[in-house]
Amino acid sequence: MTLADKIHRNTANWSQKDNLPNWHNVNIAQCFREPATYYMQTKDSSLLNATYEDFYLVRNLYGQVPGGMFGADENAREGYHDPHQAVETCGMVEQMASDEILMGISGDPLWADNCEDVAFNTYPAAFMPDFKALRYLTAPNMVISDSKNHAPGIQNEGPYLMMNPFSSRCCQHNHAQGWPYYAEHLWMATPDHGIAAMLYNSSEVNVNVGNKKGKPVTLKQTTNYPFDEKIKIEVIATSATNFPLYLRIPGWCSYASVTVNGTAVNISVEPALMCGFKIPGNREM
Ligand SMILES: [Zn+2]
Incomplete structure (x- = not known):
C-alpha cells in the first residue's frame, strides 16, 4: 500500500x-x-x-x-x-x-x-x-x-x-x-460467487460457482455477435447448482429478453452504474 x-x-x-x-x-x-x-x-x-x-x-x-x-x-x-x-x-x-x-x-x-x-x-x-x-x-x-x-x-x-x-x-x-486480452475478459467472476457475461462471443468457460468452495460448472456460449443479436448459453453441471448469472445488456440495446429452455422468463434489469458520473455536454455513449 x-x-x-x-x-x-x-x-x-x-x-x-x-x-x-x-x-x-x-x-x-x-x-x-x-x-x-x-x-x-x-x-x-x-x-x-x-x-x-x-x-x-x-x-x-x-x-x-x-x-x-x-x-x-x-x-x-x-x-x-x-x-x-x-x-x-x-x-x-x-x-x-x-x-x-x-x-x-x-x-x-x-x-x-x-x-x-x-x-x-x-x-x-x-x-x-x-x-x-x-x-x-x-x-x-x-x-x-x-x-x-x-x-x-x-x-x-x-x-x-x-x-x-x-x-x-x-x-x-x-x-x-x-x-487475447479480450478473450480473457469475456466472462468475469462476481463477488456473490456467480459469473457475469461481460463481452459476448462464442466461448466456453469452466468455473466454480455457487458458494465459497464452488461447484464446477461449464458455460458454453454460441453466437455470431456482433453480426447477430442472439446469444445462446448452455449451462453444463454435474449436479444441481444455484448461482447468480449476470448478463450484460449492451448500451445500444433498447429491448432485451431471456428465455430458459424456450420459455420466456422475467428478468430484473439493473441500471447501468456510471458510478454517479454525469456525462458532460450532450454526448451519449
Ligand atoms: Zn505503437
Missing part, C-alpha cells in the same frame, strides 16, 4: 480538472485508468470519477473519430479533431485493455460497450487478418495504406499510414495482444 501511494504521488497527475498531463494517444489510453486503479486502495470516489472525466474530456475535444477511440495521431492536437485524424494501433489495444480492467473495477457496462466498439469497429482495420502486416496509424475517414508522408495533417513526418510487414515503429509488440 505504501508503494502504491508513492507511485501515485510521484507519477503524472491524471486527476486534473479539464486537462490531461500528456496528449500522446497511447499514454491517454493507458493512463486515464490510473485514478480508478488508485481508487481501489483509497476508496475515494473522486478518483474513480476522474477516470470518467478523462475519458469524456478527450472524446469531447477529439472524438469526431468513430469506433470508440479519439483523434490523436501520435498526439491529440488543437485544430485536428475530425475523422481524418488517426489513432495508433497500440492506442487501440491499450484502450481495450483499460476498458476490460475498468469493467472489473467499476462493474460498469459502459466500459464493455466501449471495448466492443474499439474491438469491432477500429482494431481489425489496423492489421491484415493473418497479423503479418500492420499499420502504425489508422484514420477512419482516410482509407490509405501508402508510404507517403502525410504530415502535418497527420503527425509525425514519415510513412505512418503504410501497411507494412517489416516495420511499423513500436506497434508490433502490442498489436497481437488485443484479442
